[in-house]
Amino acid sequence: MKELVCIVCPNGCKIVIDDNGDILNAKCNRGIVFATEETTCPKRTVCSTVATTFSDFPVLPVRSSAEINKIDIPACMNALNSVLLDRRVGRGEIIIKDVLGSGVDIISTSSMQYTYCDVETPDDGAKDNA
Amino acid sequence: MNYDVTVIGGGPAGLAAAIAANKENASVLLIEREARLGGILKQCIHDGFGLVTFGEKLTGPEYCERYIDELLQTDISVKLLTFVTRIEKNADGFAIHFVNREGAAHVQTRAIVLATGCRERTAKQVFIHGTRPSGVFTAGTAQYYVNLMGELPVKRCVILGSGDIGLIMARRLTMEGAEVIGVYEAKPEPSGLPRNLYQCLDDFGIPLHLSHTVTRVFGDERLTAVEIAQVDVNMRPIPNTEKIIECDGLILSVGLIPENELAESIDVAIDKRTKGPICDQKYMTTEEGVFCAGNALHVNDLVDYVTQSAVEAGRNSAYLTNQPRALVHVVAEEGILYTVPSVLDMNEPINDVTLYFRASRELRNAMLTLCVDGRAVFQKKYSVLRPPEMERLKLNFAQYGMTVDSEVSLSLKEVE
Numbered sequence: 001m002k003e004l005v006c007i008v009c010p011n012g013c014k015i016v017i018d019d020n021g022d023i024l025n026a027k028c029n030r031g032i033v034f035a036t037e038e039t040t041c042p043k044r045t046v047c048s049t050v051a052t053t054f055s056d057f058p059v060l061p062v063r064s065s066a067e068i069n070k071i072d073i074p075a076c077m078n079a080l081n082s083v084l085l086d087r088r089v090g091r092g093e094i095i096i097k098d099v100l101g102s103g104v105d106i107i108s109t110s111s112m113q114y115t116y117c118d119v120e121t122p123d124d125g126a127k128d129n130a
Numbered sequence: 131m132n133y134d135v136t137v138i139g140g141g142p143a144g145l146a147a148a149i150a151a152n153k154e155n156a157s158v159l160l161i162e163r164e165a166r167l168g169g170i171l172k173q174c175i176h177d178g179f180g181l182v183t184f185g186e187k188l189t190g191p192e193y194c195e196r197y198i199d200e201l202l203q204t205d206i207s208v209k210l211l212t213f214v215t216r217i218e219k220n221a222d223g224f225a226i227h228f229v230n231r232e233g234a235a236h237v238q239t240r241a242i243v244l245a246t247g248c249r250e251r252t253a254k255q256v257f258i259h260g261t262r263p264s265g266v267f268t269a270g271t272a273q274y275y276v277n278l279m280g281e282l283p284v285k286r287c288v289i290l291g292s293g294d295i296g297l298i299m300a301r302r303l304t305m306e307g308a309e310v311i312g313v314y315e316a317k318p319e320p321s322g323l324p325r326n327l328y329q330c331l332d333d334f335g336i337p338l339h340l341s342h343t344v345t346r347v348f349g350d351e352r353l354t355a356v357e358i359a360q361v362d363v364n365m366r367p368i369p370n371t372e373k374i375i376e377c378d379g380l381i382l383s384v385g386l387i388p389e390n391e392l393a394e395s396i397d398v399a400i401d402k403r404t405k406g407p408i409c410d411q412k413y414m415t416t417e418e419g420v421f422c423a424g425n426a427l428h429v430n431d432l433v434d435y436v437t438q439s440a441v442e443a444g445r446n447s448a449y450l451t452n453q454p455r456a457l458v459h460v461v462a463e464e465g466i467l468y469t470v471p472s473v474l475d476m477n478e479p480i481n482d483v484t485l486y487f488r489a490s491r492e493l494r495n496a497m498l499t500l501c502v503d504g505r506a507v508f509q510k511k512y513s514v515l516r517p518p519e520m521e522r523l524k525l526n527f528a529q530y531g532m533t534v535d536s537e538v539s540l541s542l543k544e545v546e
Contacts, residue, residue: 005328009181010432012325044329047176047189048305051280059280061175061191070333077305091195109175110191 004038006031043067046076047109050083050095057112060085062095065105075100088112133159133207135447136226136239138214138392141169142433143424143440144245145197148206150444151243158206159237161228163213167201168194169247170270171433173277176298182434193433217242217396223419224396241419241447244393244407245440248386248425250295253347255384258290260346265353269295269383273302282306284379288356289313290344292320292327294431294518296383301330303381310336311375314358316343316365319492321385321518323431345372347380356380386429396420403468404428410457410475411483413443418455421447428470428486431520435486439470442484453477456534465490465542467517476534480527487523489515489542497545502530502538515542 006013008030015035016024023035037043045067049059068076079099089095089108096106135151137144140162148160166172171179174190181187184196201208212230223240250268258266267275267283273295275283285308289296292315300310313331318341320327331338339358345367346357360371388406390398398407399416406427407415414421423443424436456476460469467490474480489496493515500508507530515521532538 005324007325007329010178010323010325012323012328014324044333045177045187049175049277049280059278061189061277063175063177063189073305091192109189110172111195 002039004035006034008034042070044070044073046073046080046106048077048080050080050085050106052085052112054088054112057088060089060095060112061109062106063109064099065094065107068099068102068104072100072102076106080106131159131237132222133157133237133239135159135241135243135444136161136224136237137243137245137444138226139169139245139247139424139426140164140167140208140210141245141247141424142171142194142197142436143247143426143443144169144243145194145201146437146440147243147245147421147423147444147447149197149200149204150441151448152204152206154445154448156241156448158204159239160201160206160208161212161214161226162208162210165211167198167208167210173270173273174298175277176302179433182432183437190433197437214392217392219396219417241421241450243440243443243447244390244398244415244420244422244426245424245443246389246392246426248388248429251382251385251387253380253382258344258347258380260357261349263347263349263351263353265349265378266347266380267382269293269299269381272299272379272381276302276306282308284308284377284381286311286377287379287381288344288358288375288377289381289383291315291383291385292317292322292338293383293385294322294326296381297322297326297330299381299383300336301334304334304336308379310334311377312337312339314339314342314344316341316361318363319516323518343367344380348374353378353380386425388426388428390426393420393422393426398422401428401468401472403462404470404472406470408473409471410455410473410478411471411480412446412475412478413439413471414446414455414475418452419447419450428468431518435520435522438484458532458534458536458538460485461537461539462487463539463541465493465496466540469540474527474532474538476532480532481529483525483527485523485525485540486520487540488517488520490517492516493542493544495545496542499541499543500525500530500538501541502532503536511545512542 002017047063091111134156136159137148171190171194179193216227218225227236275281348355359367407422421443423440457473467488470486498510
């Protein structure tokens with residue numbers, strides 16, 4: 001018997017796989033798929049950052065566009081740590097294509113355009129003590 | 131300058147509230163003290179946000195930037211790097227005083243939405259004794275260093291508290307090459323979500339020690355070690371169980387408290403259990419025209435609920451009526467830690483109320499009972515309820531024959 005916690009959604013079902021390989025206590029199909037994968041080839045989404053050359057945005061958050069094999073996470077982190085980004089990217093842009101030959105891309109999860117200078121700050125307040 | 135609605139705080143709650151008020155044709159000002167919108171979600175780079183709202187597992191930046199994209203398409207005024215110093219009540223609503231790069235100024239507003247989020251408990255608030263070396267961080271501060279600054283603040287650390295941010299930082303620090311010796315939790319039960327215990331600790335072989343706490347810190351300039359001790363049921367350290375662990379970092383994940391200094395300064399009544407304002411079903415506080423949403427109201431476990439409360443608060447803030455309110459308290463009885471809203475305004479619709487509640491302890495086969503004037507009007511059975519997991523109910527109070535003098539209570543009891 002094996003116990004695991006489903007990480008697909010916030011319900012966090014405590015799934016049991018009994019000695020016959022039957023999957024119990026999953027509230028939905030995605031949980032059954034998760035439990036099957038978890039016992040054969042566990043997968044995770046990798047969320048991390050890559051370094052940039054910009055002082056106002058020293059690291060850019062990124063994630064894998066789909067789940068990768070859990071066993072490949074350390075190698076994936078090494079690949080991320082070797083990146084130094086020297087252009088301002090938008091959200092969803094590919095940072096590493098086909099990381100480790102997995103067929104999965106590393107994509108940006110934030111727009112580097114969103115710094116304060118791009119948002120209008122109207123000076124419309126009545127001045128105090130002016 | 132005059133606005134219908136001023137939203138204070140540019141995190142997920144403030145963004146959703148401002149957009150919702152704007153959709154009702156209110157003129158809206160959004161005030162944010164940081165240089166970028168997004169609040170804490172900027173540094174929450176892990177995924178799991180937005181499953182309820184978008185049906186997708188987004189990271190924090192992706193979730194908040196969807197709202198920032200939308201906000202920038204509107205005519206909502208945004209003031210960044212702006213800090214609200216004082217709120218003054220007057221005949222036309224409120225004067226909001228603030229400071230920013232242009233100096234000190236104020237604007238006039240009819241309604242306010244407080245979306246100021248929450249703060250982390252610090253080492254001083256959990257009574258850790260010893261010297262004051264560097265290397266003691268709240269989980270959020272460590273997260274700021276790693277995820278926004280790209281700096282690793284510790285090499286070998288202990289995490290105190292099993293809150294979700296602590297668990298997520300245990301994984302994050304490990305992935306970045308730091309050694310996380312263990313997570314220590316004073317309570318006999320973990321306070322984080324089960325899926326975070328699984329994917330953040332179990333995945334990386336990080337041990338969780340329940341009924342243990344940090345009793346002392348050592349080090350002059352920099353932390354060199356911490357003392358760990360087992361605690362009894364009253365969370366008091368048990369003598370002769372002390373152990374010294376060498377480390378250069380202590381990360382605290384010991385709870386969040388709604389930030390309500392501004393609310394208190396304008397006499398908004400605070401609920402002792404949530405530590406946020408007492409609110410009615412429209413998310414209006416005890417002060418007319420002052421609304422509250424998100425983690426400033428109560429600490430949520432899903433950002434989706436933060437957004438939902440903020441959409442309601444924002445929408446309602448656009449329609450201020452000056453009619454008097456008739457407030458009925460929803461009393462949290464046995465088994466219930468708190469409910470939000472905690473009061474109902476009987477002069478407003480009560481037919482579609484979203485009621486959030488938390489169980490006060492772990493309960494199995496629990497029967498939730500809503501009583502109106504001593505009659506059980508609604509019941510629901512839950513197989514398991516845990517305090518870290520917030521529950522949500524849609525209730526039509528109009529069908530329960532309530533009056534302004536009704537007594538309303540919610541309770542949870544274990545049944546066979």
